[in-house]
Amino acid sequence: MIEFIGLCTRCGEKIFxxxxxxxxxxxxxxLICFSCxxxxxxxxxxxxxx
Numbered sequence: 001m002i003e004f005i006g007l008c009t010r011c012g013e014k015i016f017x018x019x020x021x022x023x024x025x026x027x028x029x030x031l032i033c034f035s036c037x038x039x040x041x042x043x044x045x046x047x048x049x050x
Contacts, residue, residue: 008033 003017008024013033015024025032032040 006031008036010036 001019005015005017005022005024007013008015009030010032013035015022015031015033017023024034025037027037
């Protein structure tokens with residue numbers, strides 16, 4: 001079963017629930033797609049190395 005949940009607050013990509021699993025992250029009451037979450041994680045890693 002696939003159900004539309006909402007849009008990524010960063011890029012506007014559609015986020016779905018697929019068979020009970022969210023295709024994204026709920027962070028501080030905001031939906032974030034996996035692509036944006038990965039970019040944010042990479043940016044955090046780069047700044048911590050400096």
